[in-house]
Amino acid sequence: MATDSAQNTKLVAALRSALKENERLRGRNRELDRRSDPVAVVGMGCRLPGGVDSPEGLWDLVEQGTDAIGPFPEDRGWDLDAVLGGSEPLSAMDQGGFLEGAADFDAAFFGISPKEAAAMDPQQRLLLELSWEALERAGIDPSSLAGTPTGVYVGLMAAEYGPRLSDAPEDGHLLTGTMPSVASGRIAYTLGLAGPALTVDTACSSSLVALHLAVRALRERECSLALVGGATVMGTPGVLAEFSRKQGLSADGRCRAFGAGANGTGFAEGAGALVLERLSDARRNGHRVLALVRGSAVNQDGASNGLTAPNGPSQVSVVRAALDDAGISPDGVDAVEAHGTGTTLGDPIEAQALIEAYGGERGAPLLVGSLKSNIGHTQAAAGVSGVVKAVQSLLHGTVAPTLHAEEPSTHVDWDSGAVRLATRAHPLPDLGRPARIGVSSFGISGTNAHVILEAPPAEAADTGAPASARESGPVPAPRTLPFVVSARGEEALRTQAARLSAHLGAAPATDPGREPEGGPGEHAALVATARALATTRARLEDRAVVLASDTGGLTAALDALAEGRPDAALVRGRADTGGSVAFVFSGQGSQRLGMGRGLYEAHPAFARALDEAVDALDCHLPRPLRTVMWAREGTAEAELLDQTLYTQAGVFAVEVAVVRLLESLGVVPDHVVGHSIGELAAAYAAGVFTLEDAAALVAARGALMQDLPEGGAMVAVQAEEREARQAVARSGGQLSVAAVNAPDSVVLSGEETAVAALADHFARQGRRTKRLTVSRAFHSPLMDPMLGAFARAAERVSYHRPVLPLVSNLTGARAGEEVREHGYWVRHVREAVRFADGVAHLHKAGVTEFVEVGPGGVLSSMVQSCLGGDRGARVTALLGGERDEQRGFAEGLAALHARGAHVDWSAYLPPGPVTALPTYPFQRERYWMNPPAGGRVVVETGAGATAAGGGAAPGARADLTALGDDERTEALLDLVRRESAALLGHASPRDVRSDQGFLEMGLDSLGAVRLGERLSAATGLDVSATTVFDHPEPRVLAAHLSAELAPEDIDASQAAGGDERVRAALARIPVDRLRSAGLLEALLALDTGVAAGDAGEDGAAEEEGANTDVDSMDVDDLMRMVYGRD
Template structure:
């Protein structure tokens, strides 16, 4: 590859501080494309930079020489049998877009290409396409003619409602809007070869007028027949070797080519405000017409000149500021001469260096309806990479074009762009005389600035897909792409995945700290799917129901949650907030005491405020991440943080009560203790009768009891229980909590609590004082005073919570697991997932991230931003969605396809893997409905089962429903005609519709 030449910075080019603020600037924030030999932006850029070409023989699936009449074949063989062709254009993931096979087969493959291209482009813009559903996003698509309709509608026997919509060029944009549920302006544009650049012009105007806030713009072109090539050949426009050679001495006509490309556009201010990656900025556009020139198909130099001048004027720039122009450049003698004359008339002004020109048609051929977008994406990528690819065939410049004399030059080697702002232009001219020009600039410096990277910061990487197979495929694709990156932090990658790779039914999420670890974990998940393990694939049908369990005293230790405090800014903020609330009542900073690893935290006085602080801060952190509990339960002092979360107590009064409680209990005489015994409460009756000074302080489970009382009595009880084979453990506490020895503190604490007026709970509370749901009983002064000395009935309270709330997840809120093991031994928590955001001394921010990942897999949609540093706004480009390629459509009927291999079973309600139905002859109505569905939709028989849903699983629409109704009633005349009002409620599944018709047949027979 030739080495880049360095372009000095023109003295006329303004510095960033001198550039005027344009409120009419449009940002290019996303893009996707597929061109021959270059599927995807990376492959396209690689093709351009190596000066490759994409011209070859026509695939047999399109047409063959034998399809042409002999005279035509002999006269125009080269013109008709060579070009740039996309491979596998018959592949289409119709299941992803919920399109029935018969409808997919009837669709113009250009529509199918656009649908998948639109999804990938929106992902590239840093947003999940699902998030745009219902927004005023606009769609503007350039598309020439309607070959598919002419080919398919010519046979009346093939005509169907699906083909009518599928063959309409006007539906090219509407399909995208419909399937992505975008409600902004949606239009197809046909101005011949300028169509896609005119679409960009219209999209920009719609953004500036406020018609939409996001716009998709671009074009598509597929060579479906040799007809238009024959027209070009008869006009003398076709190159004998099927290649375009723009501005070359060898230029001898055009070669045709496939192509599709879309860009995502936003107003620049909006893109900057949302932190989107900006490839380039559209400064202005212009469109005009040749009017009555030398012929309706002949270009006009004067109109081309005017459209350039209008675009520069509207952009607020002057021609000498333009560093390079991506020209229309077809490689026809007349077209190149007229275009260079127009370019020279505008750019041939005094300037330091000539204006560079080129045309991507030298690489691809003429992509016709997609020609403008091919040039625009090339220019956008050039500005983004700050290098302009060399022009193919530039080594034999056409001297008759007088480029140097006109202030122009062809790039014989790549042009490295100078630092600072750079401006470029893109031209596209239609055969009928509609001309378009776009002025582009590099991304603003602030928008291109990378956010600070935190080395080793943990993140949650998310991937979603429409099926288990698709999830495995996309996990493997992401693993492969990430493995190619240099080893480094993944926080920005993960943040981008949370914005982009969400919204589809099957979910996966994994935590990681660097790219090597992330690639490995994604690869292992993908391998599991290939092996049929399948545990990675989850499709939540509901949101998770989360209960918070607040840990009590005994779980504290020096430096608890220090790792989380170090890594989570949100946790630091909430811990500082509660520390400030406690400080006036504890005589200093509990936060400092905890984080410096002071052993004093083990003492009751500081331990209880410290546990309250940790509990409050953990719960508040989870709440900011979008984890809202459906119910709360607190063990002893843990009830205070639970009461704050439930809205019973405000933070300030609760902090004062906890500090007072801890101080009163610390001041009590020493000499008491607590003993954990793994014995059923009923089996302790004899021991307690013999030792009346002992009391049950807590019943934590069927065989988890805590005894409290004098040390001597505990020693005696320990010996007795050991003799019976019972397991015991002495708790490291300073006093006999929850026993009569607490009595001296009760009245003083009652008086303190009387100053606080409790609120009404916003959440259900399982009271460990009552051993039941709190209900409408108040958490008043009497409650808190008696809670200090009475037993903790955790087991009964947890049973009540499980019965009333039925949580799917129990999340312990405290410095280490204490209550989750109790819940596990209770025998009541089968099927409930246990989570802990800070499970012990080694806990870090990763444990918090694991909680969020687990809940996301279960159906939670977190507030992802709270997981990352606030200044982490960089958007990383991720591998776009990998669509299935197993379904092929080239004709009006679906091609036979093998039954998909199911590595992971889905729930029965999903049609793709629903269990096989009973024999179809067992239920005549069901057999009739299934037969009609197969005829209307063209689905593989294994998917048409009673549980299959018409809209979500089979992709039916209103037209297909009416076809289905007619088909069923023709086969089942004894049911009579069903009204729409009768039909609609039954259109849930195939089975529910069969039930309706079965009931009607039975009723008629009676």
């Protein structure tokens, strides 16, 4: 026993040791994986002197050897006479690398009010726009990153924009507008990013240090993606004055980097942004890899020759640390984009450090250059600008020339190592390994950074498909392709279209897949463009979809959109996230030969669903359903489709497949309603039946009706239900009202003579009548002989509680537990179809989008009649008419998308590569705070120059209460828009849309307080910030205030206010968010007064309590509940 115990102890110890060793090895493997998975640059954006607004523009500038130094800007409120004139000017340099339009910004795009935009440091504004652009260039929809662990790393120096905080306008925006830390936080806030957000200030090395930190964070899995940026805009000439005192500026503002004529640095402005991702993730996501960050390092000069003096040994050390991080030797780097400021002290120290670190034994000399020779020293943006240039050099295989250095500095021993100044363009050497370029950036406070970039692997360089697409193999694309374009504002949408058309026209023939129109590769190129538009661009409010199958049709429609002309291939709309969606299922009479065949050929999801439905039905039918549906016209089989047995089965099968296709595209209903046999398809969609049970019930229904003797008639009559029923009662014949299709449209059904006589009665009164092409009189007493047999068939079916609100044909209201009983479906055969009541119920419940999913498009006109011309509700027929089926379906999806429905276009198109696209056309306006003049800060916005301050002009409550309801509401709407415009800094109330959310237009909580105060003063009402946000659009708020000013209608106004409040909440929250949170039904019940018990007796008490809780919440509580925030 003792021996066994000792052996067991040894065994346990050995196991423990082995487990610890395994854990250590796993940790080591994770570390190796982190080090062996390089970080990739997948997107870039920049704004630099010389009008450079893209990485391609920067390459054109440096490749052509352009000098971008120019005169001082005249639009910043600077006293240029004092800055440049006199015997002792503030600035020792008389030119510089200044940005054009540094004051310009698209505030509305980012939901920022004009006043806040004017208070924002232009560096923050530039970084917002460039982050968006860089993500688009990376093939990433910026809006898709919300909630993801994406990091933001921004390099900035001290801001000099705007007045002192103590002199700021009383808008509360200058603090956040000028704090450097807010630059990174604002990007994260605007895009909803949840990763680290840091602003780095190490002076001139800030943005390269930010890049180093981002690389480390990606390696350590602190973030999944990283935005890196840097920006410098000189809000005042203060930095120029200070460096002039230090005698550090070049007289003409030019950096003669490493040149014999170097005489000081030339300060400049600029901004850049990078998107970084682990290489493995970039490959998996199909993102084009521009370059790899092979290694990086940061260090400090420490106690050297002076706080601001460069330190050669520290520079050597940081280069060697970066080489060690990259795991390469010095001769593995081909060129260096140097700091190169053009100073007589700094350049020689840097050059000698490069010679010591890189200039040993090499196969080819190290090429050294500096972007500062072209554009000047962009300060905090210098590092990121150098990276953009270096990446472009790797992509083009060329080192661009450095200017103003034809004669190298005589203070450098150029012969002491294999280092050469690139005074002309040099091709990167082909040494059988990837080309590499180092980038240096040194801060005046002593923080040094060096990054080593590597050309991307060949398989990752091209724009590719996600890994899942490459593995799944080719999938055919539909003939008609959707090209989705969106923007914020009509002008931006038109500009977007113009830029896309020009881009397509200018695309070189060498692009992958680009061939002359009609060539075999044209369609593949178009698919890549459609896919890029669908997957790499945000879906904004103003929308258009071009449906085209060739380049000519696409560009013609884009040109029409750009010019404001209609085009048959163009679908336009504006997204409205309020309201909900109902699917409408048609019944007998919507069938047609070939129905579903076009979708079957184009969409695998439809084909799979139709196959399943047909298989479930065929075991109950004498002939295979597909051979009947797709029979050749004029054949005996084609005639079978009009027989009830095949008609009802075919319509059901196609509707099931259309719903499944829509689900695969992300289009799902909030409600379903059918017409006659269509209700069985609607019930299947709502989960009442399994497919097999539904098929058995549909087949039994059709077969039993088919077995009835032929005879009887059905006639559509222009008449109200009441008068039709009275006429039926007086006739005494064997007939009934079979359907109420619209308020003034019914269908009479029954014995032929009786129906004909009653139809003639209405025709003599001038009413429209139309005999329906049917062989039997459905929903009439003539159906009675089949009811017993059908009841027995229905008893064999299992029924389930609907998972979606299903509207009953029998009641015209939401169905309850009765649909789980077979007797309901027996009554359904015999009783009238109350379709008009069903549509009215849905309309009242907040449905604004009715989507007909049947094969014939026969119900859309009925729905429109029921809606009574309400422009807020739309009807879309996906199939039917004379349209090609694929084209018609695409047009229907495009219409839904244009009006704000979620359509997953990536699922509509096969997986594959995407192509590069133009970036968003920001609609910029001028925003600038000029220095104090006469004791007042002058703020320039898109509305023009105004002195800070102002107040509301109070109105007269008596005048408002004396107006009629409509007039009072419009007057209050004008008031709300006027006060909102004044608060936000708009030039005119017309700039405030009546249907735009206050949050969307940039009104924050402080602004809501001030708006409430102004409206209280003008109306005499108590208008709080909560009131503003509970009624979150100008029109909704005006309607609420109008009701408050009508005391005689207080009860009605309170009820209306409750409805209004819920609708406002719905309008603010996308329906899919409500549905996923389980809140949609509760809100709709509040809005429509539907009793909680309608969902079933067993859930009545629970739902009633839930509705009470929701009713007690304000809108902000609802928002937090929907989005899962405390």
